[in-house]
Amino acid sequence: MNPATENMAESAMPSSPDKLPMQHHGKRKGIVVERPGLLASTWERWLILPDQPESEPELLTPESPTPTRGEHIIILPSSTLYAWPLWIAAEGESLELVRMELSGRHLLKRGMDDSLAILPILRKEERQLFLAVACEEPFPGESLPQGWQNATRFELPARLRPESQHQGDSDLILWEEWGGLTIAFYRGGEPVWFCGVREEELSSLIHRIALRLLAEGVLERLPENISVQGIDRSRAEKFISALSRSFPRARLHLVPLNSENTAPPPQLKENSFDLAPHEARAKRLQLKQRERLISFAAAAAIIYFLLLIWGAGDLLIRQNALKRLRQEIAIASPPALTAQKESDRWHTFRPFFDPTTYALDLLSAVAAPTDGGKVRLTLFSLEQGHLQISGEATDVTEAYNFIEKLKKNPQLQEFDWTSGQPQLAGKNSVKFDISGTRPDAPHETASTQ
Numbered sequence: 001m002n003p004a005t006e007n008m009a010e011s012a013m014p015s016s017p018d019k020l021p022m023q024h025h026g027k028r029k030g031i032v033v034e035r036p037g038l039l040a041s042t043w044e045r046w047l048i049l050p051d052q053p054e055s056e057p058e059l060l061t062p063e064s065p066t067p068t069r070g071e072h073i074i075i076l077p078s079s080t081l082y083a084w085p086l087w088i089a090a091e092g093e094s095l096e097l098v099r100m101e102l103s104g105r106h107l108l109k110r111g112m113d114d115s116l117a118i119l120p121i122l123r124k125e126e127r128q129l130f131l132a133v134a135c136e137e138p139f140p141g142e143s144l145p146q147g148w149q150n151a152t153r154f155e156l157p158a159r160l161r162p163e164s165q166h167q168g169d170s171d172l173i174l175w176e177e178w179g180g181l182t183i184a185f186y187r188g189g190e191p192v193w194f195c196g197v198r199e200e201e202l203s204s205l206i207h208r209i210a211l212r213l214l215a216e217g218v219l220e221r222l223p224e225n226i227s228v229q230g231i232d233r234s235r236a237e238k239f240i241s242a243l244s245r246s247f248p249r250a251r252l253h254l255v256p257l258n259s260e261n262t263a264p265p266p267q268l269k270e271n272s273f274d275l276a277p278h279e280a281r282a283k284r285l286q287l288k289q290r291e292r293l294i295s296f297a298a299a300a301a302i303i304y305f306l307l308l309i310w311g312a313g314d315l316l317i318r319q320n321a322l323k324r325l326r327q328e329i330a331i332a333s334p335p336a337l338t339a340q341k342e343s344d345r346w347h348t349f350r351p352f353f354d355p356t357t358y359a360l361d362l363l364s365a366v367a368a369p370t371d372g373g374k375v376r377l378t379l380f381s382l383e384q385g386h387l388q389i390s391g392e393a394t395d396v397t398e399a400y401n402f403i404e405k406l407k408k409n410p411q412l413q414e415f416d417w418t419s420g421q422p423q424l425a426g427k428n429s430v431k432f433d434i435s436g437t438r439p440d441a442p443h444e445t446a447s448t449q
Contacts, residue, residue: 033266034145035075040179043145046265057265074151075160078182078194080140084132085192085218094118098132111137117275121190131192139277149283154275158184158191160266171223176231185213192218203242223247229255230263365412369405374398385441387415389434396422399432414438
């Protein structure tokens with residue numbers, strides 16, 4: 001065996017007491033990461049506390065309380081994903097260029113382009129290296145944890161594998177997932193390829209894949225740092241022996257199972273990556289539309305509430321104004337009643353001592369403009385403040401002159417006059433009518449000739 005494999009002798013010792021999972025009796029704030037387990041269709045739940053970066057991720061049991069706030073990350077099983085490393089032009093929309101490249105090669109199945117996501121790896125001169133990843137369609141959502149559609153982020157298993165504490169960044173990582181072996185090649189700390197492998201063809205297949213990636217420029221060298229993680233010791237030693245024959249210059253080391261008989265805990269990356277399946281995207285769109293509807297309803301409720309406040313304030317102002325007017329009316333009512341009584345008495349006795357109400361005096365004032373004989377009165381009627389006058393004139397001009405003189409007479413200024421248009425009554429004869437009403441006259445009158 002390669003001498004560089006001395007590190008693999010690390011035993012699966014139980015964690016020290018200070019690193020044992022803490023028992024929490026209340027709900028916490030943190031990031032919940034759900035990862036495929038070692039056995040088929042099993043899942044591990046890990047809690048990562050971002051406000052305590054020095055603390056180790058905690059493996060949650062089914063009885064453990066779920067944090068009330070924080071991210072919910074689901075690591076999709078590698079068997080449900082397809083990956084392609086691609087070199088594309090540095091100019092243009094990267095996702096569209098990747099989609100066109102894969103479509104041209106007929107690598108995208110129907111529906112896979114909707115979930116297609118790209119992970120930037122390297123930019124070199126006028127080219128860029130991306131890892132394109134898409135979900136299997138139809139996506140096997142029944143194998144995921146309950147409520148997986150509500151997860152805030154979906155990650156790749158290859159991205160969250162822990163790095164070796166002794167050898168630095170790994171070029172190749174081998175781990176067990178859902179009862180099968182999975183490998184991932186890395187460049188610059190990011191995965192450039194991952195796939196499942198069978199134990200019997202482990203060494204030869206990995207070597208051929210490495211040579212292919214090296215020829216395409218995806219890898220800059222053959223793997224020099226290989227990590228085998230979360231596999232029981234007897235099988236891991238067999239895999240390390242096979243890998244050491246394919247990569248004799250590589251440093252191989254083992255990251256054993258931890259005290260809970262699980263693989264090492266996931267390690268979050270600084271740069272986020274989200275590979276949401278179709279159902280999750282539909283759920284997010286539904287929630288977004290619901291939030292938008294709620295925001296519109298909240299805005300409408302706020303506007304309605306403001307209108308209610310404005311209406312209540314306006315009503316209060318009007319009520320105060322009405323109350324003030326009632327008070328003023330109540331104060332002014334007794335003097336107004338007294339004045340009304342005096343006015344009624346005046347109108348009652350006015351005809352007896354007011355000369356302007358005498359019929360003969362009014363007739364004299366009306367007959368004054370008739371001097372000269374060009375105008376002749378045919379009707380003079382005065383009753384309850386209503387004065388009706390009819391007459392004849394030699395022509396229309398004389399009729400209008402008479403009416404104007406009548407309206408300007410000082411003795412008749414109290415009347416409100418209305419007159420019709422003079423009418424021809426024969427040769428050299430024009431009839432006219434004019435009526436006047438005092439302000440204190442009743443509305444209905446009976447004229448007498």
